[in-house]
Amino acid sequence: MPNTRILGIETSCDETAVAVYDHRQGLLAHVLHSQIDLHAYYGGVVPELASRDHIQRLLPLVREALSQAHTQPAELSAIAYTAGPGLLGALLVGAGVARSLAWGWGLPALAIHHLEGHLLAPLLEPDPPAFPFLCLLVSGGHTLLVDVQALGVYRILGESIDDAAGEAFDKTAKLLGLGYPGGAALAALALQGEPGRFSFPRPMTDRPGLDFSFSGLKTHALTTLRGLAGTDQDRADVAHAFEAAVVDTLCIKTRRALQQIQAQRVVVAGGVGANQRLRQQLAELAHSEGASVHYPRIAFCTDNAAMIALAGCLRLAHGSDPDLSICAQARWDLSSLRV
Amino acid sequence: MSCALKILAIETASEQCSAAVWYDGTLYQQSQLAPREHARLILPMMQAVLDEAGLSLSQLDAIAFGRGPGAFTGVRIAASVAQGSAFAADLPVLAISSLAALAQQGLDQGSRAVFAATDARMQEVYCASFGADAQGLAQPLTEEQVCSPQAVSLPVEPERFSGIGSGFASYPDALRQALGPRLTQYQPNAFAEAACVARLAVRAYHSGQQLPPEQAMPVYLRDHVADPPKRPPLGYR
Numbered sequence: 138m139p140n141t142r143i144l145g146i147e148t149s150c151d152e153t154a155v156a157v158y159d160h161r162q163g164l165l166a167h168v169l170h171s172q173i174d175l176h177a178y179y180g181g182v183v184p185e186l187a188s189r190d191h192i193q194r195l196l197p198l199v200r201e202a203l204s205q206a207h208t209q210p211a212e213l214s215a216i217a218y219t220a221g222p223g224l225l226g227a228l229l230v231g232a233g234v235a236r237s238l239a240w241g242w243g244l245p246a247l248a249i250h251h252l253e254g255h256l257l258a259p260l261l262e263p264d265p266p267a268f269p270f271l272c273l274l275v276s277g278g279h280t281l282l283v284d285v286q287a288l289g290v291y292r293i294l295g296e297s298i299d300d301a302a303g304e305a306f307d308k309t310a311k312l313l314g315l316g317y318p319g320g321a322a323l324a325a326l327a328l329q330g331e332p333g334r335f336s337f338p339r340p341m342t343d344r345p346g347l348d349f350s351f352s353g354l355k356t357h358a359l360t361t362l363r364g365l366a367g368t369d370q371d372r373a374d375v376a377h378a379f380e381a382a383v384v385d386t387l388c389i390k391t392r393r394a395l396q397q398i399q400a401q402r403v404v405v406a407g408g409v410g411a412n413q414r415l416r417q418q419l420a421e422l423a424h425s426e427g428a429s430v431h432y433p434r435i436a437f438c439t440d441n442a443a444m445i446a447l448a449g450c451l452r453l454a455h456g457s458d459p460d461l462s463i464c465a466q467a468r469w470d471l472s473s474l475r476v
Numbered sequence: 477m478s479c480a481l482k483i484l485a486i487e488t489a490s491e492q493c494s495a496a497v498w499y500d501g502t503l504y505q506q507s508q509l510a511p512r513e514h515a516r517l518i519l520p521m522m523q524a525v526l527d528e529a530g531l532s533l534s535q536l537d538a539i540a541f542g543r544g545p546g547a548f549t550g551v552r553i554a555a556s557v558a559q560g561s562a563f564a565a566d567l568p569v570l571a572i573s574s575l576a577a578l579a580q581q582g583l584d585q586g587s588r589a590v591f592a593a594t595d596a597r598m599q600e601v602y603c604a605s606f607g608a609d610a611q612g613l614a615q616p617l618t619e620e621q622v623c624s625p626q627a628v629s630l631p632v633e634p635e636r637f638s639g640i641g642s643g644f645a646s647y648p649d650a651l652r653q654a655l656g657p658r659l660t661q662y663q664p665n666a667f668a669e670a671a672c673v674a675r676l677a678v679r680a681y682h683s684g685q686q687l688p689p690e691q692a693m694p695v696y697l698r699d700h701v702a703d704p705p706k707r708p709p710l711g712y713r
């Protein structure tokens with residue numbers, strides 16, 4: 138088998154990222170610029186500002202990644218880029234640069250599904266889980282339980298019908314006067330909270346099914362806060378109760394999914410996977426179900442290009458994009474993927 | 477003639493999507509009115525014009541792109557494609573005004589001076605006035621700006637202008653009224669084309685305006701794209 142080395146590009150939201158992945162040597166480079174500070178002032182991602190920043194950052198990052206990987210263009214096998222889902226204008230910058238680089242270098246191009254990247258991210262680690270596995274994907278934009286049978290064989294078992302888990306964290310953090318994105322700050326505040334002072338609902342757990350709903354928890358936090366003086370202790374207690382409700386809900390559904398598909402491995406992807414309480418409870422859950430839990434390292438839980446390069450590397454063996462189209466779509470159903 | 481200049485140009489700032497090659501004075505162009513299809517069409521068009529000219533990317537001297545002003549997404553497609561292809565082929569880029577390329581069409585039809593205005597949405601136009609240089613190529617007489625169609629004006633000279641661009645399709649009355657009788661005629665259904673970008677790029681090339689690929693940046697003119705929060709968010713440092 139000839140050596141496969143992939144340049145990966147990711148610009149679907151507020152991170153500009155480039156990576157080089159080699160199927161024998163593994164990850165050779167990954168570089169990233171986060172726009173968090175740019176958007177923090179607005180309390181959320183401003184799509185047009187995101188696009189404007191991507192086009193300024195991307196090419197210097199490509200240069201940096203290639204030099205970090207000691208890789209000449211002639212040593213590349215293909216270019217993989219995130220084609221969706223995400224912010225259309227942001228996606229188009231990465232897709233436009235990536236597809237044109239591939240054209241100019243005479244390389245195949247691969248339009249990659251952003252969530253497929255997240256699902257496969259644990260395979261970047263030294264001791265990767267084997268297929269099949271259950272994936273709990275919990276990020277700022279998505280909450281999904283996916284039955285991952287093999288590359289390109291994904292069945293969505295459940296998803297959020299409203300806010301994503303990370304989005305609920307961020308919105309509640311905002312109510313608590315924490316910065317944006319406030320998931321991690323909320324988790325830190327929750328450590329000071331007194332367990333049991335408030336009890337939040339575990340939405341949609343009292344009926345069968347694997348879908349989630351998190352928008353009610355944010356409202357619950359708001360009404361709880363309204364009845365309080367708003368001392369530091371009050372805020373910490375609300376943070377604690379909120380986090381406990383989200384984590385319990387995620388765990389209840391993950392256990393159900395594990396039992397339903399008889400999976401032996403759980404993979405956790407997405408930024409909320411950094412949450413310590415979630416990690417602790419999932420470890421206990423997996424132990425009692427006789428399953429193992431796998432996380433990508435924190436840097437690959439959130440948006441990155443290493444996962445896109447990896448997905449491209451796995452997919453290249455099955456072919457590449459048939460024409461010179463620059464592919465970008467804001468919406469793209471994960472379960473429509475094939476190999 | 478190995479020193480003959482060869483430039484590949486693209487223009488995607490409006491509904492029109494086009495690519496052109498300038499090869500020692502000969503132009504090859506592909507152009508299509510294709511709203512929201514630019515991402516799908518532009519690279520095949522670039523390949524087609526290169527094939528027509530019998531050139532490969534590596535034989536070029538530069539890549540030129542319409543840098544706007546225009547639709548944000550369209551202008552960024554041009555910039556990102558120019559960046560990617562120029563970086564891959566180790567070529568410089570030339571950033572050409574999409575309004576100048578549009579005005580060039582008016583000059584080619586015999587006008588001495590052209591007021592180019594494109595629809596900028598939100599009840600505004602992108603506009604500027606252009607005259608011709610000794611070669612008949614568009615030369616700005618004013619700064620480019622984004623403003624309401626009621627607020628546009630012509631420079632004091634020359635006396636007569638023709639108008640061009642989608643601004644005249646969207647706001648004909650307001651523009652006619654603001655520009656007055658010095659506007660002798662206008663053409664509302666014209667869009668900037670890559671062939672004009674290529675011709676202006678030849679001049680830019682000879683005056684040394686080549687840029688490294690990472691400096692291929694759009695010109696937006698409209699910089700206010702998000703309202704700041706009424707008060708900075710709590711916890712904002």
Ligand SMILES: Nc1ncnc2c1ncn2[C@@H]1O[C@H](COP(=O)(O)OP(=O)(O)O)[C@@H](O)[C@H]1O
Pocket residue numbers: 150275276277278279302303304306307318319320321324407408409410411412413438439440
């Ligand atoms: N320790 C944590 N606890 C809870 N949520 C967290 C934690 N760390 C990060 N997050 C949340 O993860 C999300 C970011 O994850 P990411 O995968 O980058 O999502 P996206 O790309 O969809 O925005 C944000 O919503 C953030 O608040």
